[in-house]
Ligand SMILES: Nc1ncnc2c1ncn2[C@@H]1O[C@H](COP(=O)(O)OP(=O)(O)OP(=O)(O)O)[C@@H](O)[C@H]1O
């Protein structure tokens with residue numbers, strides 16, 4: 001389903017930008033070889049797809065079908081055996097291209113002794129963000145992912161869901177144009193899942209491109225415009241959800257409950273044209289997610305206590321496209337250091353100073369060199385939970401209805 005259709009006011013409603021190809025993959029093949037160079041696993045096999053600006057594109061498939069390998073190829077962390085990949089018109093290893101990508105790996109690679117704030121500061125540093133921007137974004141992100149109250153706790157103590165949240169925050173610190181999320185909702189509670197989905201939709205509304213892999217089909221269904229389904233490294237199906245899931249030979253009419261006589265009359269008309277066993281009348285049910293959220297919301301309103309995690313906050317202002325509120329000193333410095341009527345110079349293809357510290361970034365994202373595994377999770381404190389809960393309430397009002 002084209003995003004432009006869903007969000008007519010969004011920047012990607014402009015057909016020109018909607019046509020911009022962000023990722024192009026042709027004949028992509030990755031064969032893992034053993035020590036002797038013999039083929040061990042054909043992880044990705046002759047895959048073709050394109051992802052356009054503002055799309056939310058889902059990679060689906062059973063375990064071992066090639067999703068994460070595709071993601072790593074798109075990030076330039078693996079070399080393809082055959083085929084061609086372009087990201088923003090360049091090789092995925094192009095330094096400026098990498099700076100436009102945010103990546104949430106399947107497994108969290110976090111430095112366990114850094115706290116949340118330091119973790120985000122570290123990643124912000126990789127992208128050469130100035131201190132003001134780093135502080136500003138880190139605060140917004142921590143609030144957004146519901147970890148404001150845990151900013152001084154070492155991430156090594158975090159639960160799985162909390163690690164996912166800080167991982168997501170680090171993936172967004174550079175305000176990326178392309179966000180690649182490998183199993184973003186794994187380990188998250190239903191509220192966390194809803195928030196991640198709302199965030200993905202908010203990013204797409206701003207014309208950001210999102211590629212995600214997931215096993216959770218309902219999550220994919222809620223956010224993806226188009227999906228590709230893998231099996232054995234090969235594309236088995238691809239298209240918009242509307243195309244793939246449509247049942248053009250059936251029709252559903254939903255009405256408020258009708259009086260018995262009205263129903264009889266309607267059925268009488270229908271039976272003239274359609275066999276009785278083809279007509280179905282029932283009460284539609286809501287899905288489990290919306291029911292769950294309703295129950296939790298009710299419990300919260302009744303001020304029931306919980307010692308477990310609660311979460312959620314508004315999408316960071318800079319991710320919503322609002323101007324970054326720089327600290328006053330930064331603004332003064334900016335004015336003082338800006339040349340008068342500075343000419344707008346195009347960014348050269350290769351800058352002397354890379355937009356991102358390649359070595360550090362590689363070290364952080366390389367699957368073969370994970371940071372020490374994080375240890376046993378600790379539950380959130382009650383104060384943390386209460387604060388996170390408040391923030392959560394703001395989220396739905398800010399984001400409006402999910403598509
Ligand atoms: N570094 C590697 N060395 C050898 N084989 C690998 C490597 N990485 C992946 N594979 C193999 O490639 C195939 C695809 O793996 P991949 O991780 O891409 O699957 P996936 O679709 O992400 O699965 P999951 O849903 O379990 O995350 C599997 O057979 C896997 O064993």
Ligand SMILES: [Mg+2]
Nearest residue numbers: 067068069106
């Ligand atoms: Mg995977």
